[in-house]
Amino acid sequence: MKRYSAFAIAREAMRHHEGWERAWASPEPKRKYDVIIIGAGGHGLATAYYLGKNFGITNVAILEKGWLGGGNTGRNTTIIRSNYLQDPSAAIFEKSRSLYETMSQDLNMNVMFSPRGVMMLAQTEHEVRGWKRTAHANALQGVTTEFISPRRVKELCPIMNIDGPRYPVLGALWQPRGGTARHDAVAWGYARACSAMGMHVIQKCEVTGIRSEGGKVRGVTTSRGDIDCDKLGIVVAGNSGHVANMAGFRLPLESVALQALVSEPIKPCMDVVVMANTVHGYMSQSDKGEMVIGGGTDGYNNYTQRGAFHHIEETVRALVETFPMISRLKMLRQWGGIVDVTGDRSPILSKTPLENCFINAGWGTGGFKAIPGSGWGFAELMARGHSTLCDGFELDRFREGRFVDESVAAGVAH
Numbered sequence: 378m379k380r381y382s383a384f385a386i387a388r389e390a391m392r393h394h395e396g397w398e399r400a401w402a403s404p405e406p407k408r409k410y411d412v413i414i415i416g417a418g419g420h421g422l423a424t425a426y427y428l429g430k431n432f433g434i435t436n437v438a439i440l441e442k443g444w445l446g447g448g449n450t451g452r453n454t455t456i457i458r459s460n461y462l463q464d465p466s467a468a469i470f471e472k473s474r475s476l477y478e479t480m481s482q483d484l485n486m487n488v489m490f491s492p493r494g495v496m497m498l499a500q501t502e503h504e505v506r507g508w509k510r511t512a513h514a515n516a517l518q519g520v521t522t523e524f525i526s527p528r529r530v531k532e533l534c535p536i537m538n539i540d541g542p543r544y545p546v547l548g549a550l551w552q553p554r555g556g557t558a559r560h561d562a563v564a565w566g567y568a569r570a571c572s573a574m575g576m577h578v579i580q581k582c583e584v585t586g587i588r589s590e591g592g593k594v595r596g597v598t599t600s601r602g603d604i605d606c607d608k609l610g611i612v613v614a615g616n617s618g619h620v621a622n623m624a625g626f627r628l629p630l631e632s633v634a635l636q637a638l639v640s641e642p643i644k645p646c647m648d649v650v651v652m653a654n655t656v657h658g659y660m661s662q663s664d665k666g667e668m669v670i671g672g673g674t675d676g677y678n679n680y681t682q683r684g685a686f687h688h689i690e691e692t693v694r695a696l697v698e699t700f701p702m703i704s705r706l707k708m709l710r711q712w713g714g715i716v717d718v719t720g721d722r723s724p725i726l727s728k729t730p731l732e733n734c735f736i737n738a739g740w741g742t743g744g745f746k747a748i749p750g751s752g753w754g755f756a757e758l759m760a761r762g763h764s765t766l767c768d769g770f771e772l773d774r775f776r777e778g779r780f781v782d783e784s785v786a787a788g789v790a791h
């Protein structure tokens with residue numbers, strides 16, 4: 378793979394851009410691989426990348442029923458933070474955030490990581506106590522956050538109305554090195570790096586069945602024929618329950634639609650990410666100038682990738698209270714993704730009842746930020762059978778009552 382560089386851009390400019398090679402290959406599936414990953418979203422691709430980079434396992438296929446990054450990875454609002462309450466969450470999300478810091482260099486692809494700072498507003502006394510508690514927990518975990526005053530909130534985000542009629546801003550949990558990144562580029566960067574290691578990223582290849590023998594995984598049945606493997610990773614987000622069913626076990630999660638929208642582009646007016654959990658809305662400004670807005674999940678299970686209209690109305694209504702200036706903006710696009718939500722709002726990174734079959738699921742509404750950390754830990758789990766980053770996120774926890782309860786810290790927040 379040729380490296381992207383300023384020199385390469387200058388050279389290609391002289392050659393009318395005819396010398397660029399394809400970013401990743403489109404190979405035909407082989408009959409057998411050491412490892413198959415189902416799902417070419419960020420988590421599946423990152424897992425494959427770290428299997429190769431950290432463990433030298435490169436006879437790997439990543440099978441994708443649509444196009445890579447076409448699931449939630451290419452549909453999210455790209456918020457990156459690691460200000461979680463529980464220790465296992467802080468460990469994996471902070472590992473992930475730190476990997477984002479050097480991702481562009483590691484992958485030789487500009488993923489536009491922008492550590493502009495994330496604030497989570499406190500708009501009730503309950504939230505003030507909750508965020509202060511999280512700030513103390515983060516201090517013990519080595520995650521840099523602080524609880525800031527309303528005046529500091531206003532300094533950091535002048536367009537905010539902190540005296541809101543229903544819910545005045547009482548402070549915020551501030552993570553200065555949180556931020557955003559370009560979601561497509563994260564998927565493309567990992568795919569390109571996997572392809573360069575000789576792995577097969579195979580698009581338009583839907584897994585329709587999982588084959589096993591003597592309680593061990595043997596391979597998968599796909600829309601492009603049967604493919605064998607020694608180890609299998611299921612990394613399919615909103616389709617997790619469906620694919621786990623093919624492997625013969627059930628998952629304690631629900632699939633629901635979550636949506637987002639963007640406004641017309643405007644001049645720079647906001648250089649931080651703001652999350653308002655009480656009124657339920659999130660906003661940041663993209664490099665193009667669009668205001669990127671996220672809201673809540675549908676209240677019922679579905680696989681539509683669209684979401685109910687009343688959510689857009691509620692989200693915008695909530696944000697207009699805190700950001701009155703957006704009342705004059707036109708909204709350009711709206712879309713949805715299917716997120717898989719567990720009871721304790723924490724992911725599942727685990728072995729399964731089927732030997733050599735592993736599951737990475739349940740990232741719900743907040744898994745974009747976890748892509749590199751999850752890939753790092755899940756690759757180790759698949760290669761070695763254990764990873765400290767995955768400790769606590771086993772499937773058994775739901776049977777044994779060992780929840781990693783993030784519903785206070787994360788709820789349905791991104």
Ligand SMILES: Cc1cc2nc3c(=O)[nH]c(=O)nc-3n(C[C@H](O)[C@H](O)[C@H](O)COP(=O)(O)OP(=O)(O)OC[C@H]3O[C@@H](n4cnc5c(N)ncnc54)[C@H](O)[C@@H]3O)c2cc1C
Pocket residue numbers: 415416417418419420421440441442443444445446447448449450451452453454455456457582583584585612613614615616620635636637671712713714715716740741742743744745746747791
């Ligand atoms: C509107 C919205 C906003 C969000 N905002 C944020 C945010 O701000 N910050 C944040 O951290 N997270 C956010 N998230 C969550 C985040 O997007 C997801 O947690 C994350 O992208 C999940 O990545 P993934 O790789 O697990 O799944 P995906 O990207 O969905 O990849 C799974 C892939 O598996 C494929 N697949 C499924 N079934 C099969 C099959 N049978 N055979 C082959 N392939 C299959 C799918 O086509 C898909 O491409 C948001 C999500 C949505 C929908």
